[in-house]
Amino acid sequence: MDFYEVVKKRRSFRVYKPDMPEKEKLNRILEAARLAPTWANLQGVNYIIVKKPENVKAVWKAIEQETKFIEAPIFIIGIISASGSGINKNGEKYYGVDFGICFEHLILAAATEGLATCWIGFFNEEEVKKVLKIPKKYKVMGITPLGYPIKPKGEVKERKPINEIVHYEQF
Ligand SMILES: Cc1cc2nc3c(=O)[nH]c(=O)nc-3n(C[C@H](O)[C@H](O)[C@H](O)COP(=O)(O)O)c2cc1C
Numbered sequence: 183m184d185f186y187e188v189v190k191k192r193r194s195f196r197v198y199k200p201d202m203p204e205k206e207k208l209n210r211i212l213e214a215a216r217l218a219p220t221w222a223n224l225q226g227v228n229y230i231i232v233k234k235p236e237n238v239k240a241v242w243k244a245i246e247q248e249t250k251f252i253e254a255p256i257f258i259i260g261i262i263s264a265s266g267s268g269i270n271k272n273g274e275k276y277y278g279v280d281f282g283i284c285f286e287h288l289i290l291a292a293a294t295e296g297l298a299t300c301w302i303g304f305f306n307e308e309e310v311k312k313v314l315k316i317p318k319k320y321k322v323m324g325i326t327p328l329g330y331p332i333k334p335k336g337e338v339k340e341r342k343p344i345n346e347i348v349h350y351e352q353f
Pocket residue numbers: 192193194195247250300301302303304305338339
């Protein structure tokens with residue numbers, strides 16, 4: 183699939199088929215995340231792949247949005263520590279930016295493979311860390327289910343018009 187087609191086709195799926203995605207697809211998706219650029223190439227993002235049904239269930243529970251995302255065969259949990267990235271001239275920590283780039287690589291690669299995802303940013307972090315035995319220094323920045331989509335089909339939701347968000351030369 184052409185890159186622009188992938189960008190148009192990707193959307194957030196909240197209902198999944200129980201079928202397990204093929205190992206090769208998962209490997210290619212993780213490779214796309216691995217190749218993402220990061221601050222000074224620090225590559226601080228780590229990924230926890232959860233497939234065992236009892237662990238998948240435990241992650242649902244920890245997300246605390248369990249009325250959605252039920253039946254997803256895989257959860258991918260993305261983590262990074264603040265020391266796994268840089269600090270800019272304004273003193274702002276950049277780990278969230280590194281994380282976002284890596285996770286979006288992963289999500290777009292999944293769309294290329296015909297797989298569904300939904301970036302989940304709202305969850306009980308303490309509970310997720312406990313369930314997955316994640317060391318204290320890491321922050322859980324994002325979670326996505328991974329699987330074959332049931333619905334919806336079609337292209338991305340409506341977005342702001344381009345002239346509302348793009349400014350040439352000056353704001
Ligand atoms: C950083 C981030 C966090 C998100 N967190 C959640 C979430 O916790 N639960 C959820 O159902 N969707 C979540 N979403 C999905 C957004 O609601 C969705 O991307 C947006 O409405 C646009 O729809 P689309 O992805 O289908 O184009 C999140 C998306 C992003 C990028």
